[in-house]
Amino acid sequence: MDLHQLEAFLAVAEELHFGRAAERLHIAQPPLSRTIKQLERDVGAALFDRTTRSVRLTTAGEALVEPARQVLDDVRSARRAVKSAGRGETGRVRVGFAGPSSHLLVGQLGRLVRERHPGIELNLRSTTYGHEALRAVVNGDLDLAIARWVTEPPGISHRIVSVEHYVLVVPEEHPLARRELVSMAELRDEPFIALPADPGSSVRDHFLRFASAAGYAPNIVQTAPDSWTLMALVGAGVGLTVTLDTAVNNVVQEGIAVVQLEEGLVPTYCWLAWRRDDANPALREVLKASEVALPTPDLEQAPS
Template sequence: MEQREIDCFLVLAGELHFGRTAERLHLSQARVSQTIKKLERRIGAPLFERTSRRVRLTPLGEQLLADVEPLQRAMRDAFDRATASARGIDGVLDVGFLGSGAGMLTSALLDTFRSRHPGCEVRMRETQFADPLGPLRAGDVDVLLTRLPVEEPDLTVGPVVIAEPRVLMVPTGHPFARRESAELEDLARDTVFGVVSSAPQYWWDFHVPPETPSGRQVRRGQSVSTFQELITLVAAGQGITPVAASVTRYFAHPGVAFVPLRDAPPTEVALVWRTAGLNSRVRAFAQAAADAVRANGGPAAF
């Protein structure tokens, strides 16, 4: 199949008018018609229904459009990325991160991006539990490394860079601290720290479910706004909380112990950006993240 045939088909499928299609492609209407007929002969069935009043896709044409459009878009994006890499990207990219960001993969991600775009300055900014998505929405950061889930209509979730198990953080003197593992049912046996008002409810419900798998209510304590506050409260014996396993490496504290939470779903960190704020710098950073993950053999694990 020739590229001209694909272009004719896609433009005509969008315009549903031979005259406008010819104008957009800088061809004659006769040439457009010949090209479509050639494509239909190649496929073996009509792709368009033509009458004196209108042009519309046949069911086969609709199926072909659904299959071809994503491929065309992916090819265009690939050439855009290659062009951006060849030209280089200048300016400043503000990258937000929650907690430890991408963990051990952070340096590889930054190195990949900086080697491709040495003219672009990267500035890292920490975000907090109190308002994990606020800095992104306010434009204080261009892209954010944050814990999933993120289910916001104005935000796009990009490559997942970390996938890791969860552990239960408890005071060192807690009975659970002597156990080899814990399970989600154990959350009903103590106070678990509560919701910060600015965090999406579904985000906290994933990390601290309101009920155990058997339906027992989880008692939630006071709200927290920073991770240091959370650790301090646990060390003081005020409650327990599920956390990512990487916390044991990056936020060790003499007053807390970590117990594997064997039946909890894994937690992931992904790149997130404002859908309306997608630009060449964000696109290039997302590509660098995807390539760093691929070079690592998949999302980093603790």
Template sequence: MEIRWLEAFVAVAEELHFGRAATRLRMAQSPLSQTIRKLEKDVGAELFERSTRSVDLTAAGRALLPHAYRILDEVGLARKAPTSAPGSVYGRVSIGFSGALNHLTLPPLARALRQRHPNISLHLVGRVMSGEAVDRLVAGTLDLAFVGLPLNPGAVATRRIARERLGVVLPSDHRLAERAAVDLRELAEEAFITMPLLSGSALNDSALRACTASGFRPRVVQEVPDPFIMMTLVSAGVGVSIVTEGVAGVVPAGSVFRPLAGTPRFHDHALAWAAGNTSRVLGAVLDVALEVLPTPGD
């Protein structure tokens, strides 16, 4: 097994397209395919399912990927070690996030990390819902993720970083748009836009609990994987969406955010990581997160 074989494998695994991976590696597609075949022969298993239209990782490929990341990370660290200042932290950290829901938490963490640990390379992965984040943390393809709580206990370690009230995004010409707050019961007959129901979105779970407590189950007419696109569809008049108060400042034109009336209902945001991950880089990131994203009170 050669380092360049693993570099080729990671490029194809991330692009899921041999042409794009070849362009990224600045090589022709035919030598790239030959390199992947050499790696597959070396490990004794096919790593990709290839068709004329798509490329997907096999079970063997998914099993190899986190190890490939770690090996390439270690090679990068070894290259930097001779010229790095004593005590400096260097390496790569992959952070998953969902999108607009993290616009108040991801930027300050990323900025602080670049200032305090310029030798830590950030790999930011968007549109990662909480359920997928847990799977990827356990598999080792993510080091850290922004998630919603609660999560299934035991799979990962978590630290709460924000508690936000739930509210609703309405089209600006909606009959309730002028209200200071909206009683969720008045939306029982509305069309709802949500994250994919099977995506493992913690926000979906919070929204469903709020609707159930108000005596109805939401009628979902559209599922989209991105919170901002979800709100854009609200602006287009497709339906309404339950979100957190943190997005009030980024709702698109043609829509408005209104808090829910009555007893406040909350959605908790957290950072999550694999409990067994003892990476020094992850430890440095968590130390910075503790400073810039302090644990909120109840």
């Protein structure tokens, strides 16, 4: 039994006339009759009662009608799915990001992809820090990452989607809470809360570089798995933290104050990154949408 036989069978079953069925299929009647006979041999049963005046379905033929329609519908659906996937109309794009600092960006991208390409599924993976996300993109576990880095990774195409600044977050009763600007050199004796060293966060890397440039290794009294926990611990008075203004802006936490960090006056960037040789058609469409949802900022106009 093959698709050609099922198409011929349905044409005869619906027309109940070999001549009309042949015209519908754009073939001559003798080849159609041979196809039906071959199908009957294959299934081991007569599918039609034929007389010189009429054609009727047998019980076996009636039993085959719906399964034959289902098979042909499934084949047509499969062909449409393949064509749609090849055009990037359907598919899956796996996106990694680090947490609240990227939530606004993820939301904007997700909304536009949903509007433009409802057949594309965005598989979102949060708390995926920069180093981890980039490794996942390179080895094919992620298709796209919203990430930050100190050194540009090889094999990655990328584009800036946000300008950010590092700030100091302190308990609201801390003496520094009333300062407008503070430098890392002044924080030598302060207790700090930081993101974990593994799997590797660019926010932690920048914090350690700032402290090293000021001539000391920071006193990290507590690590936290994400920015929400960082802010909660600062609000509880456990210590101070250096983080991004975009992270603070997306976390609601009482009992904290945000102070401009001198080292953070120089802007840093958030990037959209993907594997340079990735041929996923759905990713191509998501990247097109990202140019509208997450346009590259005017760096000349970015605040300093």
